[in-house]
Amino acid sequence: MxxxxxxxxxxxxxxxxxxxxxxxxxxxxxxxxxxxxTPAADGVQSTxxxxxxxxxxxxxxxxxxxxxxxxxxxxxxxxxxxxxxxxxxxxxxxxxxxxxxxxxxxxxxxxxxxxxxxxxxxxxxxxxxxxxxxxxxxxxxxxxxxxxxxxxxxxxxxxxxPGAEPRATSPDAAESADDGVVRVRLLDQGATGSNGRLRIAVSTPDDRPLQLGSYLGATAHLTGFAVGTRGFVHVHPLGAPEIEKDGTVLTFHTAFTKPGPYRMFVQVRVDGMLHQLAVTTDVTAAE
The missing domain is CATH 2.60.40.1940 (Immunoglobulin-like)
Structure with missing residues (x-):
């Protein structure tokens, strides 16, 4: 931090x-x-x-x-x-x-x-x-x-x-997305609570791990919006990324207050270029 x-x-x-x-x-x-x-020196972000x-x-x-x-x-x-x-x-x-x-x-x-x-x-x-x-x-x-x-x-x-308005669409419910260079994939859906965790794998489109650069002092920036209610959620990366079979895995601290679908915008830097991709997570109510 x-x-x-x-x-x-x-x-x-x-x-x-x-x-x-x-x-x-x-x-x-x-x-x-x-x-x-290598590895990215993520500190404990504000929770x-x-x-x-x-x-x-x-x-x-x-x-x-x-x-x-x-x-x-x-x-x-x-x-x-x-x-x-x-x-x-x-x-x-x-x-x-x-x-x-x-x-x-x-x-x-x-x-x-x-x-x-x-x-x-x-x-x-x-x-x-x-x-x-x-x-x-x-x-x-x-x-x-x-x-x-x-x-x-x-x-x-x-x-x-003002200006031309596109036809209204519902957010894509996909749990993964790629832009031809970077693929992001949800490894879990998240749950309500003040000390939750959400894991995301970042990889090439064929699931090979990627070396991530630093963006805004961390290995990733993740911003979410509740579908249908306009509620905003900003989560923070915890610790360094881990190389696993799913790719380069990032763990985020979450504090979802309500269950339901959230559109998550992931920003990561690879080879000096910033990539932005979006996935949708369906947050469950904590038991």
């Missing part, structure tokens, strides 16, 4: 270049986390239950407002503000997984997902770049740790983006 320190972010806004799988591609040259580790699940814009005295998304026809700016109880912009944050704030922009049918790392400007507005590619309803979810707090806060809202 990255060294936690108090950070004040008040520099002039800088726009981040993002592709379909944000935080890869054009961002790679300035990504300090592009280190190939504190967040305040909020991304379904509300105001939680624990913090509010996400002035949210704007670009149109569907071309890449553009996503912007928003985080304010405290006084109404003033929040400026002090603690980094988690090397960033002061993680922003997730996901189409409401969970068919498209963007992971964005915006920059905080001097006026208290967060700004970043995103390419949506289609209109319709998009969720905007911000995850951060206020410097004065002791756990993450997750805020979210839903915006309708």
């Amino acid at each position: 990255s060294r936690r320190r108090r950070t004040t972010a008040g520099a002039a806004a800088a726009l981040l270049a993002l592709g379909l799988a944000a935080c890869s591609g054009e961002e790679q040259p300035k990504d300090d986390d592009r280190i190939v580790l 504190r239950t967040p305040a909020g699940d991304g379904t509300q814009a105001s939680v624990a005295g913090f509010t996400m407002g002035a949210v704007r998304l670009p149109g569907a026809d071309r890449p553009g700016e996503v912007s928003f503000r985080i304010t405290g109880e006084s109404g003033a912009p929040l400026r002090d944050y603690l980094p988690e997984q090397t960033k002061l704030l993680h922003l997730y922009v996901v189409r409401d049918d969970l068919a498209q997902f963007r992971h964005v790392h915006p920059e905080l400007g001097a006026d208290g507005t967060w700004r970043g770049r995103v390419d949506l590619g289609s209109g319709g309803r998009w969720r905007v979810v911000a995850e951060f740790i206020p410097a004065s707090g002791d756990r993450p806060v997750v805020l979210g809202t839903v915006l309708r983006v």
Whole structure:
């Protein structure tokens, strides 16, 4: 886990270049986390239950407002503000997984997902770049740790983006996915509870283990959304990956509060390139 320190972010806004799988591609040259580790030195990540699940814009005295998304026809700016109880912009944050704030922009049918790392400007507005590619309803979810707090806060809202809307689809129920280079596969489904585990195998399409690079200070980033309720879940890798017959196996700490299907977006780095794949897990109620 990255060294936690108090950070004040008040520099002039800088726009981040993002592709379909944000935080890869054009961002790679300035990504300090592009280190190939053997084995990856994952530390114990934060396992504190967040305040909020991304379904509300105001939680624990913090509010996400002035949210704007670009149109569907071309890449553009996503912007928003985080304010405290006084109404003033929040400026002090603690980094988690090397960033002061993680922003997730996901189409409401969970068919498209963007992971964005915006920059905080001097006026208290967060700004970043995103390419949506289609209109319709998009969720905007911000995850951060206020410097004065002791756990993450997750805020979210839903915006309708003008432009051509694809036919609504139900999330694919597949437990594995591959992009021709990387395959990810669920080895279990997960269960409710504050100290759960979820294992995922990462391999070549023919199930050979892969050497994973570091992304955001860890061997993988996993973000989930409850199908049908818009609830958000961010899980953290535990320990180093293990080479098994199923491939390179990653274990994640989970804190699912409700059973049901969750669409999980897996991001891993292989040979310097970031790969993003999605699988669906059916979380069961703990006995």
